[in-house]
Amino acid sequence: MSATSQPQPPSPALIFDTLNAYQRTAALHAAVELDLFTAIAEGKKTPRELAARIQASEKGTRVLCDFLVIIGFLTKGGNDYDLTADSSLFLDRKSPAYLGSITEFLAKVGQETGAFNDLAAVVRKGGTVIGEEGTVSPDNPIWVNFAHTMAPLMFRPSDLIAKIIGADSGQKWKVLDIAAGHGLFGIAIAKHNPNAEIVALDWAAVLEVAKENAQKAGVANRYSTLPGSAFDVGFGSSYDVALITNFLHHFDVQTNEALLRKVHAALAPGGRAVTLEFVPNEDRVSPATEASFSMMMLGTTAHGDAYTFAEYDRMFRNTGFARSEIHELSPLPQRVIVSYK
């Protein structure tokens, strides 16, 4: 960014760059598939060395690496490429924080479904054009894939949420994890609080992934499951905490309020609903990651959205909650809303 306030002369560069932006997505997918970042972490630096390691052409490797420098995933000095701090942490397959698997889910949900192939039609309609309910149809196999692939992205948020809600205090808690997916949010609470019992709700096939993760985390003896739709299955009662993570963005306000009424009824007095969401500021255009998530929901769901805190606050008040407060996970995207019965 230039510090000057002089107007820039007109340029078609942003138009050109945006019309080719799909190549950024393709380049990151290709680099992860070829395990290019891991090869660089192993000490291969030049196009020739890297090409030999990833079994690709030297020219293709050079062009891909240069492109990854331009879009911020590598650095370059002379003919040598190196990882950025973020690429080293998240894209080297040998890193414990490796996120390569999320490329698979995001490709499936956004691209392989064709959800954005005719975005003008989506804008005309006001929702997805890939079937009635888009990705939230019953037992959609995409959520098993989600549970498998997106877990790595959620380790840090799940740990942060357990801390935000004071799981370390060790109180006897009954926790409902709605649309648990990989189960990491409930599991993190069980790990922080040895007196927490977790009840995980999701499609039966998805719960197999959550149960496996609970087993790995050593909390399976305090982990039970409720298979089915969050809108239909009975929750039980007297929960201290209800986790609603990355779920409400799929639905319209009326549907969310029906769910939140059920959640309110299932909470013990003083219980809390804990919502992890893409929550843009009231201007709806910042922060960029949170705000642009409304486009993902427009393209892939019938009625979903990235709701503002004011909108969530209203949904919770309308359904009986006393008050809600918002917590940042910064520098991670997403925010946490804690709502009190």
Added chain:
Amino acid sequence: MSATSQPQPPSPALIFDTLNAYQRTAALHAAVELDLFTAIAEGKKTPRELAARIQASEKGTRVLCDFLVIIGFLTKGGNDYDLTADSSLFLDRKSPAYLGSITEFLAKVGQETGAFNDLAAVVRKGGTVIGEEGTVSPDNPIWVNFAHTMAPLMFRPSDLIAKIIGADSGQKWKVLDIAAGHGLFGIAIAKHNPNAEIVALDWAAVLEVAKENAQKAGVANRYSTLPGSAFDVGFGSSYDVALITNFLHHFDVQTNEALLRKVHAALAPGGRAVTLEFVPNEDRVSPATEASFSMMMLGTTAHGDAYTFAEYDRMFRNTGFARSEIHELSPLPQRVIVSYK
């Protein structure tokens, strides 16, 4: 950019943003198709007003507009959207500099061909996987589309090039326009220099577009054509200027040198080859628009590339040219190389 030198804490935001970058391309395509920018230029400002004008849903319109704010094409104040200076100039259909049509060509060349659907395979191979020659196959109809749709992007560069080479001096010139496409580069010289005669070379179907443009520009009486492949058709001789615009990037060095030998032979003593190209700096990663064009060539051609000035200079010296000089078109992307016989 922050002025601080403190390291940023790790964040998956760039990975997430890049995996969704294809939505930027989709959003700009949709906005152009829906003529959203023109509606805003007409004074429609709110999602409701805009939705009524573009015959779309209010929600879809709001989400699209917010997304266009995030990626730099609109501004927002309260619920009102407005155009940026560049959007006003290039994306309002009523602007004489309207560039909306280039969205069509860039979608065709990059996306509809599927050239980037399996970029890992492209990197392995070192060139396009969509047929032997990608987009440069004989008489590929994509170039008629190119000639129709990309002309608006080339008005300013063609005018600048005419000035750079001194067309206004009015000398008697014979100009060869190789792979003329829409013809604008030769036509601009004819407009600046009333004593210039233009010979345009391209596939016969493409030349129909160039001839139409020459007619519109009032220079048809100094405009003749050579239909066929630049590699096969006889150029004739004694040219003062040979235009080679956005052509050499499609081929390997050997193929380019064969062409440049033909060009050298066709030039009069003291004649000049004038090349418009995406020419990255020697680091191959800047400027971003020029440097990232190597990815477009990797995906869509068998052997093309974004060559550096050192590489072009060598090709011209190897084929008999005395020297080459490079000119900036800044702030426009692309650069001009003038090579002297």
